[in-house]
Amino acid sequence: MKYGMTGNILRVDLSKNKYWVESPDDAFYRTYFGGSALACYYLLKERPAALDPLSEENMLIFASSPLVGSGIPGTNRYSVAAISPLTGLYGEAEAGGWFSPELKKAGFDAVLVEGKAQKPVYIWIQDGRVEIRDAMTLWGKNTGETQELIEAELGQSKVRLAAIGPGGENQVRYACVVTDMKHTNGRGGMGAVMGSKNLKAVAVKGKGTIPVKDSENLKKMIKWYADNFMDHPIQRVLHDGGTIGWDVTELDEAGILPTRNFHSGSFEKAQDICGDTFHRDYFLKAGSCQGCVVRCKRVAKSEGPWKVDPTYGGPEYETAAAFGSLCGVSDLEAVCKAHELCNKYTLDTISTGSTIAFAMECFENGLLTSKETDGLELRFGNTQAMLACVEKIARREGLGDLLAEGTRLAAQKIGGKAHAYAMQVKGQEMAMHEPRGKATIGLAYALSSTGANHTEGPHDYLFQEGAIGETDLKELGIVQPIPPIEMIDEKARQFTYMQYTWNLFNTLGLCIFTAGPGKLLKMNQIAETVRNVTGWNTYLWEIMKLGERTVTLKRCVSLRQGASRKDDQLPERMFDPLEGGLLKGNSLDRDQFERCLDLYYEMHGWDQNGYPNSGKLHELDLGWVDELLKRS
DSSP, X not given: OOSSSOXXXXXXXXXXXXXXXXXXXXXXXXXXXXXXXXXXXXXXXXXXXXXXXXXXXXXXXXXXXXXXXXSSTTOXXXXXXXXXXXXXXXXXXXXXXXXXXXXXXXXXXXXXXXXXXXXXXXEEEEXXXXXXXXXXXXXXXXXXXXXXXXHHHHTOSSOEEEEOOHHHHTTOTTBOEEETTTEEEOSTTHHHHHHHTTEEEEEEEOOOOOOOSOHHHHXXXXXXXXXXXXXXXXXXXXXXXXXXXXXXXXXXXHTOOOBTTXXXXXXXXXXXXXXXXXXXXXXXXXXOOTTOSSOOEEEEOBOSTTOBOGXXXXXXXXXXXXXXXXXXXXXXXXXXXHHHHHHHHTBOHHHHHHHHHHHHHHHXXXXXXXXXXXXXXXXXXXXXXXXXXXXXXXHTOTHHHHHTTOHHHHHHHHOGGGGGXXXXXXXXXXXXXXXXXXXXXXXXXXXXXTSSOTTSSOOGGGSSTTSTTTGGGGGGXXXXXOOSSXXXXXXXXXXXXXXXXXXXXXXXXXXXXXXXXXXXXXXXXXXXXXXXXXXXXXXXXXXXXXXXXXXXXXXXXXXXXXXXXXXXXXOGGGGSOOOSXXXXXXXXXXXXXXXXXXXXXXXXXXXXXXXXXXXXXXXXXXXXXXXXHHHO
């Protein structure tokens, strides 16, 4: 008997308008589990090398995990994965909410979509039954309208929906997937892949239950978490203020709040876009994900000039900084409106804000003129121009058609010095964290197979001397804290172990806000949770190896798409001094950065182009991948 999983994977071929179900054995689940690792398995096993991300050949994967729905706070997430239209490499994005638990209750651990429908469709899954339904009347609708129309058509409420709006339909390269109008699989352009397949949505509803091996111990763990999370500093801050209440002023005071396209680490009007201002003027209520007591989500509302609709949730820190300080904008209501538009149209807020900031710098330096910006005075701080760009990008209208390509491709088309203004790695825009003040984030951006990714490993400040996560690292054998700013040899080891943990969480379907070093649920407790759910006699060693296997699988997918060491780099600006803030004048040391890359590759058993050696692949039970890479 399988515990923690349905044992069923739904396969859908849209070109042939058919579906079928596969039931992998226990060994498959124990090796790949779910989420990221499961997605990589299918992309490597079944897709050709160097495929076009927007072609019928790409596979789009919605992958839950055995821990999902167990009741442990944070075990509600899922991965959407494919070859990314933004980077051309491996792409994935995670989201919480209710979709993932509902998918399992409806009878499936994952949905694999290939081909392209002749006309727009959506997939309807309920209690093991599957339909591919016409979506012609839904095409062009935003996520709120789509939710209403599908529920009306089905005659049901609380249908859990992973959908795209105009951004995905128009194949904006950083279009996202939005679940229930407010939970986003944000990065890498997974919404564009849906659009390329004429897939409007995946709708799920189920009444099934998934057995777990030891429900009594799970209940004890759930109660322990509920009894203790408010005493944990990070969980308390997230509960009371969400991420917008945590990071804006704190990072500004530390000199690492990305400002005006990463020129400065401090924004003179940071107080105007911070959590205190949000909660005073725009906060409606706290939101949550299934089974989570932390309730870190914020819901925004305003009847002011921009009229912010609470249906679409509210901004997190990343959004506040991307549309705020990065664009030099201090109007928080406009930032909330930008967030609403992105969730309506299915645009990644990080890449959207970053691409607009890039365009602002191009405009201020004469690389874009008013003629090319459709008459917009696209300068830092111009709130109306910022919001107008969001609308244009979603519809690919005028300037929006250029910016919908992302900063790397847009810079190539603009020419001149535009490439120097594109704050991206492998084609994906950097998140709102400054590598010149968080050295580990520099490694995370450079070494993530998905392109610049702030969730590739925990951030330095959690583990500096005296910080909340310092003692947690000892669970993994790191006994000395490492200064956050310094890019030293020891940082390569710390990042390696942390990368394994956070990639593990994307395979387990577990939220980084509830578990791991620096959070309430510790690594040995996570291993215990896996035992209680699955019944497997597993411990920390095996699940950390699962994290390493996930990192390696993602790398191998990107290698088959042509990635190499030349892609593991940072924007040139990161090696130049910060122009403002507490860390003014600070920069990354290029030689030491390259030294850390060398050490990282050696630690992983990779050659200097990032190819895993045969011994490492066999040690991770990936011998079949070794043969695959040799043939590619």
